Amino acid sequence: MGTLQEMLTPEVEPQFVVDCQALIDGEVDGKGGISGTATKAAYKVATAFAPGYYTETIRSIAPDMMGALEPFWDDFVASGTAEFGDYLAKHGEEASEALLAVTDQMAEVSGRMAIVKAYKMVRGSAGKNIEAALPAVGALVQKYAG
Numbered sequence: 001m002g003t004l005q006e007m008l009t010p011e012v013e014p015q016f017v018v019d020c021q022a023l024i025d026g027e028v029d030g031k032g033g034i035s036g037t038a039t040k041a042a043y044k045v046a047t048a049f050a051p052g053y054y055t056e057t058i059r060s061i062a063p064d065m066m067g068a069l070e071p072f073w074d075d076f077v078a079s080g081t082a083e084f085g086d087y088l089a090k091h092g093e094e095a096s097e098a099l100l101a102v103t104d105q106m107a108e109v110s111g112r113m114a115i116v117k118a119y120k121m122v123r124g125s126a127g128k129n130i131e132a133a134l135p136a137v138g139a140l141v142q143k144y145a146g
Contacts, residue, residue: 004066004073007145016144017058023140024058027133035125042118053115061106068098069141084146085138089131096130 008016028043047054069088072095076087088095103126107119122129130137 004070004141004145005063008062008066012144013059013062016062016140017055019140019143020058020062021055023133023136027129027136031129035122035129039122039125039129042122045114045118057106061102064102064105065099066141068102069095072098073141073145083135083138084142085135088134088138092131092134093127095134096127099130100126 024043028040031037031039046057072088072091073084076084079087081087100123103119104123107116107123110116
């Protein structure tokens with residue numbers, strides 16, 4: 001079995017990106033309250049910033065995200081647990097911080113100040129939002145890796 005990064009072959013990657021985008025869209029649409037409003041505003045900045053930016057960002061960050069999930073995947077496979085999403089949910093804070101380390105690094109090197117400002121606006125609540133999405137993230141990864 002290869003690594004999660006290796007699953008992102010040229011044949012698989014386009015549909016994986018589409019599925020990631022649908023997952024993110026659904027998560028953002030489901031947010032409510034004050035933090036949900038902030039998340040939706042930041043998301044609107046990211047999606048409206050430039051045509052294709054959002055899709056290209058997912059495509060470019062996917063290998064690093066898979067790298068961040070690799071230790072969890074390895075433990076999941078060794079554990080014999082049936083669903084990767086359940087496994088990630090049980091390791092919620094640790095898994096969300098691993099994913100946020102990738103986006104934090106991306107924000108540090110980005111030259112797109114509007115995007116960085118939007119990211120910083122929601123970064124404080126991002127861990128909680130990612131933890132809530134981990135079952136869906138795990139199911140998506142398992143769909144392609146499993």
